Amino acid sequence: MAVRPRLTTAKVVDAALELLDEQGADALTLAAVAARTGVATPSLYKHVASLGELRAHVGVRVLEDMTERFTATVLGRSGDEAVAALLHAYRAYVREHPHRYAAAPMDPLHDELQQAAGQKLMEVLFATLRGYGLEGSAAVHATRRLRVIAHGFASIESSGGFGLPEGLDDTYDQLVRMFLDDLRGKS
Amino acid sequence: MAVRPRLTTAKVVDAALELLDEQGADALTLAAVAARTGVATPSLYKHVASLGELRAHVGVRVLEDMTERFTATVLGRSGDEAVAALLHAYRAYVREHPHRYAAAPMDPLHDELQQAAGQKLMEVLFATLRGYGLEGSAAVHATRRLRVIAHGFASIESSGGFGLPEGLDDTYDQLVRMFLDDLRGKS
DNA sequence: TTGCCGGGCTAATAGCGTTAGCTTTTGAGC
């Protein structure tokens, strides 16, 4: 019979991501990944140290995915236009892949495996705020405010926390404008 | 021998909250709750329908707890002072009880059991914005922006997502000021 | 006193992550 191609860590993570997208975080189980990759559950341990490590790998993929999207969005833009585009791209990503976003680590810098991917994503956010003349800690604070708005809104929206979805676009536009006004207002 | 007092749903939830505070969400297991209440695991089902329902009850408690704290904070204040106090109380609560906050439902209005508690908490936020002359949907948007800032910052901070904790107070102050400026800026 | 029923119990099941140990397959060196 046809020999199936050997399994790799990357393929395991692929399967995990599919499962995550389709059925949510609770469905991301080693048994399910094994079934999808056509292998017995314990065999996965040849490619992944534990469920926790698999989750960490998934987190890295999500961070990379976001970095790619946001980089493409911001490229060729600057100033208010870039910031607004970034914020809208952030929200759009979470709407398209809610489970994926929920699986993204909030503190990637504290994990050996995720540190590099986290750093790159942060750099995109940081770079988008270039051109506002922010120096030193002011740039750090501004990046944090950006994250607070993007993550705050997206996480509440994606969990249905806003009650009725009515007027959510307006709410987000107001947040974007608030942030831009704030950026311009303080040196 | 001394008859131990009978178990009630409230006591089960009490034990669950203790466990949550002390050891985090993953430690909130029926076995652990049973051990703490001095009962066999299946006996819990006489007071709680499932682990999911227990979690929902815990969520209600957290919402009520927050409502109480925030109400006390806002009472006797108004305008910018009230809003700033509320935002700082929000952050303080999450810092004091990170696991508890993480167990709070983000969409309480969509759950029969949690709806009332969620409504009350929202009313406190809503009422705090009284006096800014916001009418109709403008008040809704403003409340949403408030939530985005409070939840966004608190959830990132409590999961260590800001990297170094340096200057976090300043970042938060800037967010508070940004929100207040925004409130005053638009009618 | 009788009987009911609420709230405890034990036993059992299915599913999970994980480990141990065996077998098969693969690929590199002679």
Added chain:
DNA sequence: GCTCAAAAGCTAACGCTATTAGCCCGGCAA
């Protein structure tokens, strides 16, 4: 092309989880 070691699969098993079924005791009502 053969050999042999390492990589990668497998089955069996363990302990933990939530959950269900069924029994039993003790208090309260008729």
